[in-house]
Amino acid sequence: MFQDLRGFAQFISVERGLMLFMISVGTTFLMSQALVWPAALFLGVIVFCIWSAVDAMNNICDMDLDVLSDPIRAKFTKKLGKFGLFVAVGFVAVSIALGAVTLMPFVLLFVGLGIFFGIIYSVPPFRLRKTAYKPIINFTVGAVPIMIIAAFFNVFSISIIMLILLIGVTTAVNSLWEDLGDFASDFQSGSRTIPIILGFRRGLVLTVALGYVMIPLMVLVGVLFQLPLIYYIILTTLGSFITLRLIQKRQTLFKDKADTKKLFKLGEVLAKDFVIIAIVFTLGLMLSSLLKINPLF
Numbered sequence: 137m138f139q140d141l142r143g144f145a146q147f148i149s150v151e152r153g154l155m156l157f158m159i160s161v162g163t164t165f166l167m168s169q170a171l172v173w174p175a176a177l178f179l180g181v182i183v184f185c186i187w188s189a190v191d192a193m194n195n196i197c198d199m200d201l202d203v204l205s206d207p208i209r210a211k212f213t214k215k216l217g218k219f220g221l222f223v224a225v226g227f228v229a230v231s232i233a234l235g236a237v238t239l240m241p242f243v244l245l246f247v248g249l250g251i252f253f254g255i256i257y258s259v260p261p262f263r264l265r266k267t268a269y270k271p272i273i274n275f276t277v278g279a280v281p282i283m284i285i286a287a288f289f290n291v292f293s294i295s296i297i298m299l300i301l302l303i304g305v306t307t308a309v310n311s312l313w314e315d316l317g318d319f320a321s322d323f324q325s326g327s328r329t330i331p332i333i334l335g336f337r338r339g340l341v342l343t344v345a346l347g348y349v350m351i352p353l354m355v356l357v358g359v360l361f362q363l364p365l366i367y368y369i370i371l372t373t374l375g376s377f378i379t380l381r382l383i384q385k386r387q388t389l390f391k392d393k394a395d396t397k398k399l400f401k402l403g404e405v406l407a408k409d410f411v412i413i414a415i416v417f418t419l420g421l422m423l424s425s426l427l428k429i430n431p432l433f
Contacts (some may be wrong), residue, residue, distance in 0.1 A: 141213070141248050143208070143209070143211075143212030144194075145288070146206070146208065146209040146212065147191075147192060147195055147209065147212055147213060147216065147218075147220065147223070148187075148188040148192050148195075148223075148227075149187070149191045149195075150188075150192050151183045151411070151415065152187060152191065153187040153188055153191070154184070155414060155415055155418045156183045156184065156277075156278075156281055156418075157180040157181075157183060157184045157224060158180075158418045158422045159183075159278075159281060159282075159418050159421060159422070160176070160179050160180040160182075160183045160184075160281050160284075160285060160302060161176040161177070161179075161180045161422050161424075161425075162418075162421045162422035162424070162425040162426070163281070163282055163285050163299065163366030163425070164176035164179055164180075164195055164285055164289075165422075165425040165428075165429050166299075166361050166425045166428070167285055167286065167289045167291050167296070167425060168289055169429065170429060171426070171429050173431055175257050175288070178234070178306065179281075179284065179285050179288060181234065182231060182234045182235060182284065183281040183284065185227050185230045185231040186227075186250040186251060186254070186280070186281075187277070188227045188245060188253060189224055189225075189226075189227030189228040189231055189254065190251065190253075190257070191254075191256070192220060192223050192224035192227060193224045193254055193255065193258045193259060194254070194257065194258035194265065195209060195219060195220075196213060196220050196224065196258075197258045197260065197263070197265075198258070198265070199213045199214060200325070201318070201321045201322070201325055202321070203321075204320055204321035204324065217361055228251055228270050231247055231250075231251060231319035232244070232247060232248070232251070234247075235247035235248075235284075238288060240287060240288060242287035243287045243288050245287075246280055246281070246283045246284045246287055247284060249280055249283075250276070250280040250281075250284075252275075253273050253276040253277070253280070256273065257270070257273045257274075261374070263380065264326075266322070266325070266326075266327035266328065266329065267327075267329070268328055268330050268333060270311050270315070270329055270330075271308040271309070271311050271312060271330065272308070273309060274307045274308045274310065274311035275304040275305065275308040276304065277304075277307040278300075278303035278304040278305075278306055278307035278308075279300045279301075279303060279304035279307075281303070282296070282300045282303055282304075283300060286300075288361065294360065295357075295360040295361055298353070298356055298357050298360055299357055299360075299361070301353065302350070302353050302354060304355065305346075305350055306350060306414065306417070309343065309346045309350065309410075310346055310411075310414055312330060312331070312342070312343040312346065313340070313343060313349070313406065313407040313410040313411075314407060315329040315330060315331045315332075316331055316336070316338070316339060316340055316343060316403035316404075316406070316407055317331065317403060317404050317407040317408075319331055319332070319336055319339075319400065319403065320400070329341070331343075336396070336399055336400065336401060336403065337389075340389065340399070340402070340403055340406070341389070343406075344382065344389075344406070347378065347407050347410070348375075351371065351375055354371055354417075355368070355371065358371070358424075360397055361425075361428070362428065363366060363424040363425070363428055364424055364427045364428055364431070366420070366423065366424055366427060367420060367421070370416065370417065370420035370424075371417075371420075374413050374416060374417060377409075377413070378409065378410075381405075381406070381409060385402050385405075385406075388402050389402060415419045418423070
């Protein structure tokens with residue numbers, strides 16, 4: 137029973153879905169300037185369902201690749217068989233239904249766009265997941281939820297645009313970390329992701345550099361939304377964490393050019409680190425939005 141629950145959680149990548157859920161809740165508070173829990177939870181569920189549908193589709197189409205990169209998930213996906221497709225279609229239907237309930241055309245439009253981008257990302261003959269366009273599609277994974285919430289409250293401003301850009305870039309960079317972890321399976325399958333095109337070391341350095349580029353954008357979003365001090369403390373902690381990790385692994389990253397085995401291992405370690413960083417950041421963003429609206433929370 138526990139193994140089945142764990143397998144299903146991996147099948148829909150529930151940890152990423154919860155990250156987007158937390159982002160949606162925090163963004164709802166920031167846009168409404170109030171602790172509107174019913175709306176926040178409702179919009180969070182819509183975003184979670186869209187993600188679950190998209191990731192289920194991706195894992196069905198990625199089953200052969202996951203045999204190398206994530207054998208446990210591949211085994212569970214194979215075990216699901218046709219029921220896996222039913223799960224993906226079910227989440228699509230729920231997402232569209234919840235979007236339609238709002239009676240807001242732009243909300244339904246952005247829900248549809250989220251599903252559309254998920255399809256061209258994973259499903260043949262498009263399969264952009266195996267191309268250099270993968271980060272662009274992943275940008276929409278973060279951007280679309282914020283656009284759904286902005287449409288729900290009919291609020292569009294420079295602050296909202298910056299937040300859309302920040303969350304979009306975060307998910308795009310996250311996709312590059314995933315590509316580093318999937319380098320071996322992507323290479324064998326003939327994928328043309330950015331790390332494959334540039335080579336593992338250059339792809340790793342580029343991804344690390346983009347991670348640092350995000351920091352000024354994170355600070356700007358904090359200033360625009362007038363987030364409390366804890367937001368900046370969390371940013372400083374996360375930045376220090378990844379910097380110390382890179383200093384610790386500098387020999388492998390910059391000097392051991394012949395030792396590809398160590399380099400691949402470092403890519404896997406940093407990919408896991410980035411997932412932790414993304415979870416902590418999204419949790420911090422939600423907590424900061426709560427404290428801004430109600431400092432006594």
